[in-house]
Amino acid sequence: MKNILHCSGHNVLFEDIIRGDNCILYDSKGNDYLDMESGVWCNSIGHNNHLLVKALAKQASEIMHTGYCYLDPIVERAAEKIVGITGLENGKALFLSSGSEAVDFSIRISKYITGRKLMLTMSDSFLSSYGDFDNKDNWIFHDWLNNESLAKIPFSDISAFIFEPGSSSGFVRFPPSELITEIVAKIHANGGLVICNEVTTGIGRTGCWFGYNHYNIVPDIIAIGKGLGNGYPVSCIVCSGKTAKRINNETFHYFQSHQNDPLGACVANEVICIIEREKLIFAGNEKGKHIISELNRIKNKYGIIKEIRGRGLMIAIDFISRRGSSIAQLVNEKLIEQRIILVRRPNSETFRIDPSLTINDNDINRFITVFENAVNEVEKNG
Numbered sequence: 001m002k003n004i005l006h007c008s009g010h011n012v013l014f015e016d017i018i019r020g021d022n023c024i025l026y027d028s029k030g031n032d033y034l035d036m037e038s039g040v041w042c043n044s045i046g047h048n049n050h051l052l053v054k055a056l057a058k059q060a061s062e063i064m065h066t067g068y069c070y071l072d073p074i075v076e077r078a079a080e081k082i083v084g085i086t087g088l089e090n091g092k093a094l095f096l097s098s099g100s101e102a103v104d105f106s107i108r109i110s111k112y113i114t115g116r117k118l119m120l121t122m123s124d125s126f127l128s129s130y131g132d133f134d135n136k137d138n139w140i141f142h143d144w145l146n147n148e149s150l151a152k153i154p155f156s157d158i159s160a161f162i163f164e165p166g167s168s169s170g171f172v173r174f175p176p177s178e179l180i181t182e183i184v185a186k187i188h189a190n191g192g193l194v195i196c197n198e199v200t201t202g203i204g205r206t207g208c209w210f211g212y213n214h215y216n217i218v219p220d221i222i223a224i225g226k227g228l229g230n231g232y233p234v235s236c237i238v239c240s241g242k243t244a245k246r247i248n249n250e251t252f253h254y255f256q257s258h259q260n261d262p263l264g265a266c267v268a269n270e271v272i273c274i275i276e277r278e279k280l281i282f283a284g285n286e287k288g289k290h291i292i293s294e295l296n297r298i299k300n301k302y303g304i305i306k307e308i309r310g311r312g313l314m315i316a317i318d319f320i321s322r323r324g325s326s327i328a329q330l331v332n333e334k335l336i337e338q339r340i341i342l343v344r345r346p347n348s349e350t351f352r353i354d355p356s357l358t359i360n361d362n363d364i365n366r367f368i369t370v371f372e373n374a375v376n377e378v379e380k381n382g
């Protein structure tokens with residue numbers, strides 16, 4: 001692959017993947033790979049979901065893209081659907097193209113509405129691939145992992161708190177509920193907004209429609225991506241009716257060619273309909289509980305796993321750190337030999353597992369068996 005520029009920070013392991021079927025990928029020789037990370041955590045309802053492919057092909061054959069001055073009714077249907085699953089009162093939705101764009105756009109709205117530049121988030125947030133996150137003047141990164149006090153945060157200057165309910169740059173950590181309730185109350189009392197970044201945690205990933213459903217909070221804006229498109233690049237922001245009212249159409253403008261495209265909206269609508277019809281949030285949560293319990297069994301049986309964390313099908317495994325060779329690296333090599341794909345966080349002892357909500361029992365068993373054998377071998381042989 002001489003002509004492709006790679007800059008993801010991850011090594012390309014397989015160069016010949018030509019087809020997918022639910023959680024299985026195939027290369028041109030017919031080898032099957034088990035995808036335990038849903039691509040980049042995007043395939044909420046499995047690769048090549050035939051119902052979605054059918055809806056997408058139909059929409060593509062009719063119209064894919066419209067300009068700013070004309071809309072296809074599918075966009076309104078999709079907006080109604082997505083506002084419905086958020087439960088935001090009189091909410092409004094805008095469809096965009098990537099998770100990063102949805103987060104960035106949410107920040108623009110909050111800065112516009114509040115007239116403030118300062119943003120608050122957790123020290124381990126991923127945020128997005130865009131934006132001015134390196135500009136420390138505009139950001140407060142709250143070190144919740146070290147129980148930093150909230151006393152120093154100038155809440156009255158903060159435009160918005162961006163909350164990632166479980167992403168933490170891939171480490172799958174869940175900030176405590178009391179802390180989040182307190183921050184949200186302080187933000188709202190001081191006229192700021194609460195943005196939930198649900199790019200990774202949304203669309204059923206954590207056993208609820210959204211990661212914030214595990215918290216007793218109501219966001220003002222929600223950024224949604226990844227699982228919404230099942231691999232098609234559509235994202236979305238949903239804002240509450242109250243927030244939408246504060247956006248003046250005369251002065252707040254955004255020119256991006258693919259906002260509210262019918263094809264993206266059709267895909268988003270269909271993904272949500274399939275999840276609802278097939279009760280995949282419940283099913284995904286049950287499968288997640290089973291995987292977590294099996295991983296804890298393996299953790300208790302061998303001595304090289306430090307912690308298992310997870311909600312629904314968003315799961316992390318921490319191996320113990322030691323001098324010399326990395327345990328995570330050795331286990332991962334054995335998984336790769338057996339064509340199991342998951343994410344090893346670069347330079348860390350953490351694996352992250354996020355299979356599709358549609359993963360079947362065979363694939364779960366294959367993963368657990370191969371993983372246990374790998375852990376056993378690495379413990380025995382180093």
Ligand SMILES: Cc1ncc(COP(=O)(O)O)c(C=O)c1O
Pocket residue numbers: 098099100101103126127128129164167168170197199200225226
């Ligand atoms: C929490 C979080 N927010 C935003 C993004 C950016 O989404 P995208 O890659 O679709 O731009 C990611 C990507 O991994 C993410 O994990």
